[in-house]
Amino acid sequence: MPAVDSPGSPGCDFERLGPLLRGRMAPGRAPARMTHWSLAAVLVVAAAGLGAAPSADTVERWAPERIASEKFESHAAFDPLTGDLYFVRSEADFRGWRILRSRCETGGWSTPMDAAFAGDGVEADPWFTPDGRSLWFISTRSTDGHSRTDLDIWRVDRDADGRWGRPVRLPEPINSPGQEWYPRLAADGWLYFGSNRPGGLGKTDIWRARQDAGGAWRIENAGPAVNGPGDEYEAQPLPDGRSLVVMAGDGLYESRLGDTGWSPRRKLPDAINLNGSEIGVLASPSGRTLMFSRDLKAGDSGEFFVWHREGTEDWPPACPRRP
Numbered sequence: 251m252p253a254v255d256s257p258g259s260p261g262c263d264f265e266r267l268g269p270l271l272r273g274r275m276a277p278g279r280a281p282a283r284m285t286h287w288s289l290a291a292v293l294v295v296a297a298a299g300l301g302a303a304p305s306a307d308t309v310e311r312w313a314p315e316r317i318a319s320e321k322f323e324s325h326a327a328f329d330p331l332t333g334d335l336y337f338v339r340s341e342a343d344f345r346g347w348r349i350l351r352s353r354c355e356t357g358g359w360s361t362p363m364d365a366a367f368a369g370d371g372v373e374a375d376p377w378f379t380p381d382g383r384s385l386w387f388i389s390t391r392s393t394d395g396h397s398r399t400d401l402d403i404w405r406v407d408r409d410a411d412g413r414w415g416r417p418v419r420l421p422e423p424i425n426s427p428g429q430e431w432y433p434r435l436a437a438d439g440w441l442y443f444g445s446n447r448p449g450g451l452g453k454t455d456i457w458r459a460r461q462d463a464g465g466a467w468r469i470e471n472a473g474p475a476v477n478g479p480g481d482e483y484e485a486q487p488l489p490d491g492r493s494l495v496v497m498a499g500d501g502l503y504e505s506r507l508g509d510t511g512w513s514p515r516r517k518l519p520d521a522i523n524l525n526g527s528e529i530g531v532l533a534s535p536s537g538r539t540l541m542f543s544r545d546l547k548a549g550d551s552g553e554f555f556v557w558h559r560e561g562t563e564d565w566p567p568a569c570p571r572r573p
């Protein structure tokens with residue numbers, strides 16, 4: 251399994267990004283699905299019609315100056331305390347992930363810089379707790395002087411003055427000798443993440459973990475309603491605690507929580523799954539709007555898109571801020 255390169259070098263988790271890289275970097279994999287998309291890829295309006303499945307309202311490109319570039323932007327996270335934008339920027343071929351921060355200033359978003367807690371190696375998938383006191387991410391940074399090649403889940407907390415402390419690597423059984431990615435806490439306390447560890451239902455699966463009263467973590471597979479025989483990489487619980495958006499090997503899906511657990515996932519509308527490269531979902535605080543990234547190729551590479559699934563709302567945050 252081609253995995254992340256050594257820390258400090260341009261790395262790429264080929265296993266997770268197989269769907270995105272088809273036709274560009276992975277000879278011998280599945281046939282290419284992506285082509286050069288017309289302006290319709292930038293603004294898509296689709297009608298509902300999938301029964302109980304989510305309706306498609308509007309999908310729009312979100313490309314602020316200094317955020318959008320010829321490189322690959324993905325996995326956005328807005329700081330609940332400062333309004334700063336954290337996101338992943340990598341090369342156009344999705345190598346060399348780094349977490350950057352941009353501040354909202356009078357002239358718009360500032361030039362992105364490395365996050366204050368940045369380490370060596372490859373780092374990605376930032377996510378804030380709703381109170382803004384902690385940020386979860388993945389990294390291959392070295393530990394105890396030893397370089398690592400596997401992606402692990404980390405958390406960094408703020409002190410009383412709002413300064414970032416020293417990042418902490420999560421213990422086993424959350425981290426494993428394999429790859430972990432995309433840590434996301436649900437409202438009920440379950441931590442969802444992707445992993446290629448053994449014991450899953452498919453090639454890569456969504457797993458979840460929570461702490462018991464003594465602080466020990468227990469882990470379990472998210473189950474057959476979420477995972478199939480193929481690949482599942484990312485799971486984003488929505489703020490209502492009743493929905494889970496899953497990035498699988500063939501697109502984005504949604505599952506609903508019922509009395510007996512998660513319902514069988516259903517694929518999101520074609521306006522969302524436009525070319526199979528969609529990744530890194532972020533929900534607005536209301537859950538009515540989703541942000542994600544899509545590879546446009548042809549010079550633009552990975553760019554942010556916004557899906558207003560239940561009517562428009564004032565999100566993502568405007569910059570400069572409106573009075």
